[in-house]
Every structure is written in C-alpha cells, then in structure tokens.
Amino acid sequence: MRVSSRRWLFLLLLFFLYCGALVWAQEHSSGEMAHEALKAAGAKGSSLAWWMWPLILFGFTFVIGIIAPLSGVGGGVLFVPLSTAFFPFSVDFIRGAGLIMALTSALSATPQFIRKGLANIRIMTPLVCVSMVTSILGGIVGLWITNAFPSGKYYITIALGLVLLIIFVVMLTSKRVEFPEVKEQDPLSRALALTGSWFEPTLGKVMEYKVTRLPIGLVCFAAVGFIAGMFGLGAGWANVPVLNLIMGAPIKVAVATSMTIIAINDAAAAWIYLAKGAVLPLIVVPSVLGITIGARIGAKLAVKAKPAFVKILVMGIMLLAAALNIVKGLKGLHII
C-alpha cells in the first residue's frame, strides 16, 4: 500500500472515531448536563445542544482546511475572525485554537514542500530567527491585553477587523508574480546561497530560482511575526507577499516557504497559550481534525482550481470577517 493511501486511511479512521464519540456522547448525556449546556448556550442566545458545537467546529474547520492550501494561508487567518464573530467561545480560546490549527496544517504540508524543492531551510532559517522572537512577544501582548483591561477583548476584536481590512487591501492591490526575475542578489542573500530549484509540472521542466533583499525581508518578517503571535494567526497572508513581491521568490516557493515559517513560528508561540491555559481540547481537537482532513482535500483541489477564483473567494471571506469583527467590537464598547 502506498504511503499516501495509508495517510488517508489514518485520517478517515480518526474521523470515524470522532463521529462515533459524538454520537456516544449525545446518547449518554444526562438531563443535568443538557440543562447546564442549554444554560451556557442560552447565555450566548442559542439553544444548541452542547455536542453540536464540536460538530459545527469540525465542519467549519473542514471547509477552512479545503480553502487554506488553495490560497497559501495556514487557516488561522480565516478561523480566528470568523469564530470570534459566530462562536460563543472567549477570544482567548479562539486564538489558542487558531494557533494550533495553523501549526498543524503547516506541519502537515511542510515535509512535502521540502521534498519537492519548493521549501528550503536555508531561506527559512534567517527569517524565522527574527520572526520567532516577535511572534513570542505578540503572544504575550495579546493575552496581556485581554486580562489587564476589562474591555480589552473588544479593542482586540476591532484591531483584528482592521488588520483584516489591511490584508484585504494588500491582496487587492498585489500582483503575484509566478516567476519573478531576480537579476542580482544582495550580498547577504548571496552569502547564504538563497537559491534552489523545483520541477514545475505545468511547464514540464525544472525551474531555478534565487531570492534577494534579505535585510528588508527581515524587517518585514519581524512585524508580521508580532501580529501573527498577537492574534493567533498563521501569518501566511503576509509571508507570501513579502517573499514574493519583496524578496523575489516564485509564488509557489513563497507559499511553501511561508508554510515552513508558519510551522516554526507557531510552534514557538504555542507554548505561551499552553502555559496560560488558553488551549482547550474541547475546542482544539475537532478543529484540528477538521482542518487536517480538509487540507488534504484542498491540496488536491489546488492543482485544478483557478487562482483568480480562489483569490476572490478568500478576499470575500476576509472582508466579511473584518466587517463582522469591527461591528462586534464597537457593539461591545457600546459605540454603536
């Protein structure tokens, strides 16, 4: 049996186990449990049974998992704002789950990208050295704000909406270049030999590439790492434009390298959330299961999908999430 078949069977087995557990939990939930769950749900204006939330989370993250590889984002950038708008969980737990989701999808994709030559640890290492520090700082600041200020979560929600609006504008104005021409590397990039090659099936040949402007890239990644750690995002939304538009990496290399960077940055930031208790298995397990299975399907679809369609799809979701978060934050502060 091929390795990929075994992986699919492994994921399917986990999926069926999950569904079985949900059914079992539903059948064995006591009257008291249902009452408490309804009470909790009632506080958020919903009469859904408690077991519905993990099921909805699974379906929700499954869809995100399909969309994420099509657009080169980790998934957290879609999960965090949409969950903040639609789910009853605290923004702290949503950020924690978003971070673990983005980490898992990046960890699942990175080995394949490296073997195909699309991702390279020589390019990733200097960028991660900088962004790991700033992502840890971002994680600390994000949790500190919600706990130190009673209304801090509403400001974070508004800030998240504004960040998404900025991303929307960046995506709207950016012209992704499939194969940028890098005439000359800067001395630092040359010294680190930031070059590579991969086989491009659409052209039927091996493509060589080299990246440049590493010092500017380092500054950009420092800023991106901070925002990603603060909001529990995967940061693929910003990594890809920096690698592609500033450093001259081909779009496929930029997406693959972005996933590798997400894996390492999010792994470092995850410890903050674990140590603060902001990771609840009740929320994280269905989310990770959904995105893991969805990402496998999304990766297959990515080969056939038209990039223009995907871009419009993601931008539409981002705009909607931005608007919802800003409205939610403003309502929380009683401004509207």
Add this chain to the structure above:
Amino acid sequence: MAEKNQIHVDPANLIFAKVMEIVTYIGIAVMIIFGLLYLVGISSFVDIKAAIAHWHLPVVQFWQEVVGIHISGYDWFLKNLTAMDCLSMLGICILALAPFAAIIAAWPKVGATHKVLVLLFFILVVEYLFAILKPIILPGVGGH
C-alpha cells in the same frame, strides 16, 4: 527525461522533513485519540459541563471558575496525566516540539554546505528553548 527533471534536495532538508513528519503524526494521534476519550467522558481534569458553561469567559476567569486555580506554566496538565484532556494536551506539546526536533536532527548536516547556517541554527535552538522555558523562568511576564 525523468533524470533531467530530477531536482537535488540536500540531506539537511530531507532529514528536517522526515523528522518533522514523524513527530507531527505522533502528536496528532496522541492529541486526537485522548481528546476523543475525553469527549466520551473518561477521566477528565476539566469537567465538560463546566467548560461549556464557562468557555465564554476570559482565560484567567475561566480557570478560576471551572477548576479554582490560576494557570501558569505546564504543571497543571503535566501533573494530571491520568486525565484524558491532559494527555490530549501532551499531544499538542508533541506537535509544538516537531519543528524543534526537526531542527536538532538537521543541525549536524547544515554545516556541510554553509557554515553560517550552523550559527543560525544555534540561534533558532536558543530562541526555541526560551519560548518553551519562558513561562517557567519568567512567569510574571505578560501581565500575570
């Protein structure tokens, strides 16, 4: 033609990918299997009913209301590994260790091509260890 289309991936990259893949699968399996056992009600540290009733609260308030503790560091789940939710947390820890394990495994190989990468890997390892240990050695940082 097939040989012409072959690309060269250096050993450091290949080892990095292999170790990351193995540790990731172990982490996902541990997290999901014990997470499902938690969901069906086998030995839990955080009661599901209480968690659902309070999951809308900020993290500090949640833990005070649900378990009556102040969370700081990793001992809250490491000392309760008989509980399924804490074992599921261990799976998340394994996932978070996957890149670190990959870096350590690839480290001896990176110097063969570019010596400066050895230094950058060293910086990465130090940063990563700091990220893990910070909640223990600097528990007050972050407003707590």
